[in-house]
Amino acid sequence: MDLLVNIIGLLLIAAIVWWFWLAAKGNKQQSVSADEKLEILVNDGVYEPDRIRVSAGEETVLHFRREDASPCAEWVLFPDLEVSAQLALDQITEVTIPAADAGEYPFHCQMQMYRGTLVVE
């Protein structure tokens, strides 16, 4: 019994490391291309989709639809691009992303509980 509990515990730790760090890195290949129809849903602590692909050197408009009333979801920040926007509840808010060089730019709420990545390529 003791051994079983210990093995379960260690497996849990391995699972946490794998799922949140190792698999999360592998998952980075999957990103969604931003176009006029793409809506980024802000609800339940996550942006959906949370990896958005845009073209380098072009201004892009992202459409955020916020459905979470908590104040945490009120703002979306792109700190590296110095862009921030107040998201209206249950509405689409357009956020203009200036032309940027290729690279990955994280975006998040003020508290950094909501997290996403803007992939510029």
Added chain:
Amino acid sequence: MSQKEKQVFALSGASCAGCVRKIESALESVPGVEDAKVNLAEKTLSVVGDVDQARCIKAVEDAGYGAKPARKDPRELREEQKAEDQRHYRQLLWRCAVALGLGIPLMAWGLITGEMSVTTPNEQLAWGAVGLLTLAVMVFCGGHFYTGGWKAFRHHNANMDTLIALGTAAAWLYSMMVVLAPGLLPEAARHVYFEASAMIIGLINLGQALEVRARGKTSAAVEKLLELQDTSALVLRDGEEVDIPLEEVQPGDRMRVRPGEKVPVDGVVRVGSSLVDESMLTGEPVPVKKVEGDSVSAGTLNKNGTLIFEAQKVGAETRLSQIIEMVRNAQNSRVPIARLADQISAIFVPTVMIIAVLAALVWFNIGPDPRAAHMLVVLTSVLIIACPCALGLATPMSVMVGVGKGAEHGVLIRNGKALQQASDLDTLVVDKTGTLTEGAPKLTDMETDLDKDRLLALLASLEAGSEHPLAEAIVQAAKEKELQLSEVEDFEAITAHGVRGNIAGKQVLLGNRKLLEREGVSEGDWPSRAKALAQQGRTAMYAAVDGKAVGVIAVADPIRDDAKAAVARLQKAGLTVQMLTGDNRATAEAVARQLNIDEVHADLQPEDKEKLVSQLQDKGKKVGMAGDGINDAPALARADVGFAIGGGTDVAIETADVTLMRSSLHGVADAIELSRATLRNIKQNLFGAFIYNTLGIPIAAGILYPVTGALLSPVIAGAAMAFSSVTVVSNANRLRLFRPTQTQGE
């Protein structure tokens, strides 16, 4: 209103593809519509063309639907958010009340009777019922934690919801296992923890409710700015006043502002004069006189006269809108000091989960009995006490309040980086002209054997044709005295000497000593007077009439009334103040002496200013540069922090790190004091959040057990976590009490 742009309307009642066709074809019949498209997902209608807004709305309504102009007005957005916050606040309190309504009686039962164990079938039944009730409470009051945690999990992400969901679910599952299969656990471990799940959910909802309240206050400054914006304006159309919504005002519209009314948009006064209170934009308490040709800004308050002015900038173009936009962007920008907290936040939750599992294993392997119960308590407490929110909120909340507070005092901070660097400055380089002095030379002294007014009239007549800045000061002085000027004959400007001409048959000279020598005029006793004036930082000139020196006059760029006090404030704050000027050393030193400035750099060319800033930086100084934002642009950009003084011209707002809306060096001192106060607040918050987590997690893991003989209750852990983020937000709100030292002293 007609305009050839795209107009967007919010639709109501449209729900299917059929509605789309109906609305779009209804719009085709409206004159001027070039294109009309419905976006069913957004429930919006976009109309392109030279088209009347009201007719579009009418067409949609005739088709059986509703339409109104889509508004993205920040004030409305803020109002909606406030109403939503209020609703959310009540919802959280309600959830809290329900959860604590179950949790408190259960906890009281446990404390009073001590009977929380499951030994008999009856107890199994009773606790089973309580377990189901707890589940209902968890779903009703804390369902969002579980859905949020699950969604984040699917995205390989973990957040605060994950911790709460795992902690409360672990306590509930363990308790249900005790109820359903007590035989699996030793007798001492057959203890239920339903009260912990309910209490944690209740307390965290309470904490979040208080946080919603406290966070609402952090944006008070922007709200104040938004409230400056009127919603309608009185526009003069065909000689009549028409009250129209603000968004319909066009550049070129003439508008009337009565005493006590706010100026609705930026423009130029065409008729009338009045005192206008601009303190809300500039922090300058004294109202400014506005006459024909002067510009007025949206949001300022007309005090005593009626003004008719022409709109020049409307909507997002107004200075007020730009200030609001800049403040909002700055409020959400990153501060370099928060980088470590950002890095920790990114890995925080999974790390806490690992610590929780490790702590549980330690208790299982080497802890005293009942091991299973201790394992659960430790696991739950660690998960619940860890607070990523406090860490995440530490910086943004302080920046939000600090930047907003700056705007209230006419100090616009570009971003978090500028805020942090302003707090570290040790040297301030100040451009003399327009910053320490008024920037417009004035006649300061006149000593003569003749009648002063007569001489002034002669000299002003002579200088009327000259374009030299000093000449302007003399002409202006004559104008102020309403002196009659005469025609000049044979006017000649002699480079590096002065001017000469004949007025009403008299030969008049005005210039330096070299001019008198050149013209063979005896200087008399005047050089000693001229020298005395020069020592006071004034530019002295000799006047001669018909070959005889008759006096000296002195022109100076007067020192601003508040410059000395501002320099003293900056020095008190530990900064070395250095003055830069293109003037000659004697004048510069005289000004510096009067202001008690530490170091003077005179005879500079414009490009030298930038070099000087970089030389100071090479010596390891943290240099701030204050200038008017136009002539000093390269030096402002080179400095660690560039302060643009001068009423916020567009150029300055766009380029400077800190823009001071009022033309006073006190603004720099305000900005530095505010940045230091904000950074201190951020450090307190970060320190608090780090200490809370680094102490809280080991305590929850049972490190104090050898001393206290007890583990931290998950309920206490929940309370601590709930109030840690409230504490951070409340501490940030303390910054709202910030007052610059100048105001305190007044």
